Amino acid sequence: MKTLKNTMLFLSALLPVACSNNKTDYDASGIFESTEVIVSSQVSGQLMEFTVTEGQQLQADSYLGYVDTTQLYLKKQQLMASRTAVSSRSTSVPRQIASLKEQIATQKRELARFGNLVKLNAANQKQVDDIQSQLSVLEKQLAAQTELLVNNNQGISGESTALESQIAQIEDQLLKSRITSPIQGTVLTKYAEQGEFTAPGKALFKVSDMQQMYLRAYITSDQLTQLKQGQSVTVYADFGEEQMRTYPGTISWIADKAEFTPKTIQTRNERANLVYAVKIAVTNDGYLKNGMYGEVKFNATKP
Numbered sequence: 001m002k003t004l005k006n007t008m009l010f011l012s013a014l015l016p017v018a019c020s021n022n023k024t025d026y027d028a029s030g031i032f033e034s035t036e037v038i039v040s041s042q043v044s045g046q047l048m049e050f051t052v053t054e055g056q057q058l059q060a061d062s063y064l065g066y067v068d069t070t071q072l073y074l075k076k077q078q079l080m081a082s083r084t085a086v087s088s089r090s091t092s093v094p095r096q097i098a099s100l101k102e103q104i105a106t107q108k109r110e111l112a113r114f115g116n117l118v119k120l121n122a123a124n125q126k127q128v129d130d131i132q133s134q135l136s137v138l139e140k141q142l143a144a145q146t147e148l149l150v151n152n153n154q155g156i157s158g159e160s161t162a163l164e165s166q167i168a169q170i171e172d173q174l175l176k177s178r179i180t181s182p183i184q185g186t187v188l189t190k191y192a193e194q195g196e197f198t199a200p201g202k203a204l205f206k207v208s209d210m211q212q213m214y215l216r217a218y219i220t221s222d223q224l225t226q227l228k229q230g231q232s233v234t235v236y237a238d239f240g241e242e243q244m245r246t247y248p249g250t251i252s253w254i255a256d257k258a259e260f261t262p263k264t265i266q267t268r269n270e271r272a273n274l275v276y277a278v279k280i281a282v283t284n285d286g287y288l289k290n291g292m293y294g295e296v297k298f299n300a301t302k303p
């Protein structure tokens with residue numbers, strides 16, 4: 001009986017050692033994180049509609065509500081009316097100078113006719129000179145009138161272009177008044193409620209892409225030579241009480257500079273002062289959460 005008791009004590013003493021040795025099988029450990037985006041308001045106004053709830057699954061560009069656009073709509077209507085009024089002031093240059101052109105054509109015909117009469121001694125030179133003088137006056141009037149009309153139309157065109165730009169700005173603000181999700185993901189936090197007043201830069205909600213998770217781990221310099229970007233590794237998620245779940249992972253990023261060992265992170269060589277951060281992409285099966293601890297093994301897959 002005494003021998004059995006001693007054996008039990010010996011095995012119980014070995015159990016913590018075995019668990020400890022099992023942890024050393026991992027090459028690095030870290031924390032799971034995801035891509036998080038804080039969506040903020042882009043315009044000022046009251047939240048007329050805001051259908052966001054925490055935990056809601058969102059698609060990219062999905063419509064979630066809008067900020068009050070009454071003043072923007074009225075401003076756009078005013079600008080469109082001004083654009084119509086400005087456009088109505090524009091004149092047709094060919095139509096406005098048609099009469100002068102016809103007078104010039106008539107004078108040219110008269111000049112040719114009297115020129116022939118002078119050759120036949122049926123008219124005097126003074127008549128030809130008078131017609132030439134009138135023709136010169138009409139041509140100058142035509143040039144002045146054309147220049148005036150063109151300049152007037154150019155000024156109207158400039159006003160119209162300025163109004164078009166203002167209308168485009170209003171349309172852009174109207175578009176930014178719509179609240180949408182920039183990515184597909186899960187709503188983590190809601191910062192505002194329908195009916196509240198918002199302003200540019202004020203946070204509305206936080207959304208996270210929970211389908212593609214990343215394990216941020218830290219490795220020592222001697223491990224760095226064993227890794228390359230795109231390399232496949234094995235990731236273990238720690239669910240507590242010695243429950244581990246295995247995931248295939250891919251190294252998506254390796255830091256190009258070393259940093260001091262984070263206090264909350266353990267590496268294979270705990271005596272190392274400098275470590276390199278790596279990010280390992282893992283497809284989430286629904287069990288992984290932000291802040292959960294994980295382990296990774298590199299030795300199974302080497303470049």
